[in-house]
Amino acid sequence: MLDPAFLFAGILNGLLAGGIYVLVAVGLTLIYGVLHIINFAHGSLLMLAMYAVFWLWRLLGVDPYAALPVVIAGAFAFGFVLYRLLIGRYNHGRDENILLITLGLSIVFDNAALLFFGGDTQTIDVPYAGTFVEIGAAFLPLPKIISFVASLLICAALGLYMAWSDTGKAIRAVAKERQGARLVGIDVENIFAISYGIGIACLGAAACLLMPTYYVTPTSGHAFVLVAFTIVVLGGMGSFVGAAVGGFLIGITESLGGLFLGEQLGQIGISLIFILILLFKPTGLFGSKA
Amino acid sequence: MSRPLLLCALGLAAAIVYPLLVPNYLVNVGMLIFFTAFIGQSWNIAGGFAGQTSFGHVVFFGTGAYTSTILQVTYGWNPWLAWPVATAMGGVVGWMIAVLSFRAGLRGSYFALITLAFAEVFRILANSVSFTKGGLGMLIKADQRPINFQFKDPIWIYYLALLLCIVSLLVAWHLTRSRFGARLIAIRENEDAARALGIDVFAEKVKVLTLSGAMCAAGGTFYAQKYLYIDPWIAFGVDKSVEMLLVSMVGGAGTIFGPLIGSFTLMGINEVTRALASVVPAFKNVQPLSLVVYGIMLILIVARLPNGLMGLFARKPRNA
């Protein structure tokens, strides 16, 4: 039963899936770390970005990878405006309020997509979809490897941006001490909007990297939302390193869960990890506080 | 007779006469309004009164639906007998989730998310294990006799839904006038202050989630008996959780009539979109259109009307 080659392939596949998860989760954890809000619309926004990639390809013939810059920019703008118009205005009071507002957003996005795009599963045919790479005993689709590498490069670029750019430094200052940041003259509201925009831009990138091998339906967001939350609590809310490590762990868990428990029961691992972490180690692996 | 009491009596009389005057389709709509108000009220007791927002209330609904259906289909129980057992099971699951989550000190958004995860675990289990028949779902044999909790004439299931709704209203009314209710509201408003005033916050939260879970599970059995079919998505899918939350929030969380008003409103929107869909061919999908409207309403209400539509009627403080 436990063929090592089989296991190896499972782990590799999990790692590859994890690369995209990292990107999705980094966006979520950034939004949490800076704004202290739980963005329940994260999955739905990813779904919208995936449709954007799909329609760019369908209507204009743009290759998903070539679409990266424009989708990232579009997603950033969308997130920025969404924050300015809605989320930022009501980001006060009980913390459930913003959770409910982002839940409302996800209901609107999911059903608007269903209304306008229909419920059919949409995929993109790229010429390189059938190209496989052999690593050990595992055959891995080329687009998954490209996605994996690109996803890590984007995360690294974001990390550098946060470390070295003025905006990145301001974001980190606000995340650490928002009152203090305000006192030294940082426009905190603007930083919030930028952070939310960057969080959504990560989704834009993830959408471009996902579409060559994945599909989109109006409920695609659901598949990702609990996964993303699990990664973020596993890694520790607000922690970048945590999101990265958590992303790979969850990717592998999912892959091995599917391998050993079957397609249906395999999904249970993620929800269980989520529950167990919240119950027994709410700070996650790398978080300082819950 | 005071004015509110008079209004209640009139409303009740109208609700009793209504199904005698309208075609079966509208009887069914009325039944759904009261049923949704009932499960919405189960959410409201925990989410509205006690402030423990749940995103996964369907976990109780599905527990009730599956418990009574399994007892009936697999073990040959009479559904009326299975009903209280299913209700109790909902209470047990509520107690369990409450003890685990509140022991761990989860509050606010974290509690909301963990309930969602519990519902997911139950859904995946129901989808995978054999005694629930997995993804195929479970079919209850049609045998339309009242002794089987099945009715030929839809009017009876309507009256049963009305009765459930009235019971839930009485529970909520009791909360506004009892020590238990006052303590729940205190916990919602400020846990630290509640604690300082001698309230055992943990115990009260466990109690309310047990009660809420039991009520919701009773609704699950009712649903299974009405439609004679359940599957993991119907019983544990996120849609029903959102529906319960929506009717309470839209109508007015933490108010007696909030879930009923919310249920009326949402069903009204449903019917309007249905009419619209028949006119505008582009909107042939009714369900998503009304859900878009619900989503927008939820956002507006959280942002602008913390007491929901009830807040438009009463300018008095909440629960006064």
Next chain:
Amino acid sequence: MLEVRELSKSFGGLKAVDRASLDVKPGEIVGLIGPNGAGKTTLFAAIAGFHRPDAGTVVFEGKPITGLPPHRICAAGMVRTFQITQPFASISVRENIMVGAYHQTADRKRAMQEAESVAEMVGMTDQLDQRGADLTVAGRKRLELARALATGPRLLLLDEVMAGLNPTEIVEIVGVIKDIRQAGVTILLIEHVMQAVTSLAERVYVLNQGRMIAEGTPAAIADDPQVVEAYLGHGAAKVLRA
């Protein structure tokens, strides 16, 4: 009535309260003063069960209550108020006080009567129907007092009920506190402003950097060079004396 012995509480490496002891006898009004950040509120929280002390004991009316949860301590007859007022914002003043009164009775009518009589005692009768959120600072301070009083305590721990009030309001609340003591409730109060304590308390404890540095009558305390230094900085006592 209340005996606190060698109580300590640290957060991270910081010793917020360091082996502090104090006594309160039945019928007294005792003050606890000290400069900002002295650890007064932490000491209160540790006595009332909001923080579990790292070391030391709290005995109330002969029963050890160290580390019990707040609701058990409230049931024993000791209640605290909050320096940062914590009203139940969306319900009325009457309902706010009733939450406290329900500690004594499960009966709604009696809880309501109790709430109204407590409201009269603290001078909130006119505000019974106002929402908690709509009160002024002075109103909130009174509400804190009223809710705690409605639980029927024998010892009240008041955390800066006068901070943020104007002189007239302070005079009024001092009167209310005296009435409460007259009604048989013992009081331990934290105050930042020494003057307010002088007019109320028979005895005063002084906490500085987590340690109890002095105890005595208000007059004696005001002359204590250690206390003056704690408030005004090192060397201040010498300067004043000169």
